[in-house]
Amino acid sequence: MIQNNLSLLLVVIPLVAAPIVAILPRGRLPWFLTLVVTFVCAALAGMQLWTIMANGAISYELGGWAPPWGIEYRVDVLNALVALIVSGVAALTLPYALLSAEKEIPEHQIPLFYGAFLLCLTGLLGITQTGDIFNVFVFLEISSLSSYALISLGRQRQALTSAYQYLIMGTLGATFFLIGVGLIYSQTGTLNMMDLAQRLPELTGLKTVHTGFAFLMIGFALELALFPLHLWLPNAYTYAPTVVTIFLAATATKVALYVMLRILYTVFPNGFVSSTPTGDLFVLSGIAAILSASFYAIYQVNVKRLLAYSSVAQIGYMALGIGLASAKGVTATIIHLFNHALMKGALFMAVGAIIYRIGACRMDNIHGLGRQMPWTFGAIVIAGLSLIGVPGTAGFVSKWYLVLAALEQQAFISVAAIMVGSLLAVVYIGKIIEALYFKPVAEANLAVKEAPMLLLTPTWVLVIANIYFGLNTTFTVGIAEHAVRVLGVAAK
Amino acid sequence: MDFVYSHYNYWIAIFLMMVGFYTVISRGNLIKKIIGLNIFQVSVFLLYISIGTVAGGAAPIITQGVTLYSNPLPHVLILTAIVVGVATTALALALVVRIKEAYGTIEEDDIHRQDQTL
Structure with missing residues (x-):
């Protein structure tokens, strides 16, 4: 029963839970129910990925209507992996959320906060x-509407303007x-992706199809915050509550x-990327994102904003992999997609632990705190090394595959951009570490203690995952290669 | 010229799309931006409705003696998009109310200036 309805349950459970959580009384009950729901979802997503690895793609017909007339849920390795990440x-965020949200969000809004969180999860x-x-x-x-609401819950009033800015851009x-x-x-007369895949190959000469393709890409480039459409991201990530x-x-x-x-690869035929300038545009904006956003990150005084710019740069790496339009490039993108979730999750959690203790995260507020919060500091160092791409961490694996993919096509400018981007990452992560460890502690912060276990445990789970997936690549690389085979990306 | 006349509905959609888009980009007043966004969304609704038309087709309600109907699916899709548009507008207006409370203004330049001086 559960086995057959996995994909529907993943959507319905958080959707049904969201309004219930929102009307629960204040206190810790809304949090607990959300916690249960997210764990159930994670278990279901894990089960789904496992089933698909063994038996191939799942197709679920909503209401028993056969596709392409009815709506079909179709899950293969790639989306099962993304669902598992989400x-x-x-x-992992939920155990962390209990204390962090109590600190940053007014008490009467907490049930609504968890309701919006579940809606966002439903959408994703x-x-x-x-x-x-x-x-x-x-x-x-x-997912977008609920994330605008979530971002606007930030304590500073800039949270409101950044939520508004995100709303305009997102819409x-x-x-x-x-x-x-x-x-x-x-x-084509159809909306089903598999059906589109069958009908589009003979229509790729049409101008309307090309225009439609461009609109689809620009639309999602805005959601992805692909350079130069990333302007909403730094503000939104800086002023949102840490959990968000x-x-x-x-x-x-x-x-x-x-x-x-x-x-790019399922709906449109495979040659479409290489026969249009799509690939080159992805490479171009990828390189621009890596260089410019890493450079911006260096000059930030707010640690959260620094990491947000770094996210824009990391999205650049993924775009670069797509732009290379080869099996290796897309493999690298999928590996980085997974690894980046691990390292940015860990970094933002560690920074959130500092915010929990001192209520701010500007460079001059955090001087010397690394010595007083050794576990938080350790998490920042290891996740930071992973972000730079030091061997033995997850970040190295994805960059290694990306460089291989670029070398395969003699794309030396891309290789240079990846290297320079990593060096810039050394500088900005170095700045955080310098402020945390080598500067003297401000007197006001002498009494600051290590973050509570409830914040440290999820952080360190992600940190250890960073090391584990840096040393043992069978899971990530295996799944990425499997997904690329399913997508049918040709090798170059 | 015939091409221009026979596709007038598409021209209207494109015109509205550009008007809305330009308003969103050029106006500094947060409410006017939302109005622009609404016009932009409505233009897409018109585009969908235009796509659904079948030349000579009747309204898609089963009637005796009629064999050719317009395609009802785009209408249904657009109903969903209208609902989404209403929700977006409501949320945007709620945010503007909160912004007005926090900053005392809804002009983008003034808000920017207040954030800079902090």
């Missing part, structure tokens, strides 16, 4: 499960996607990237 990060998981392109739009709006992006869907529908930043940084952009891969 629900896994949610399950929905995008990963559905096989219907219009359904993607609907779930995208569910423009979603509407662009809607235009694209409409144009493609007008030529952790969750969105580790999941929202990953889901957007998944949709891009799905459209």
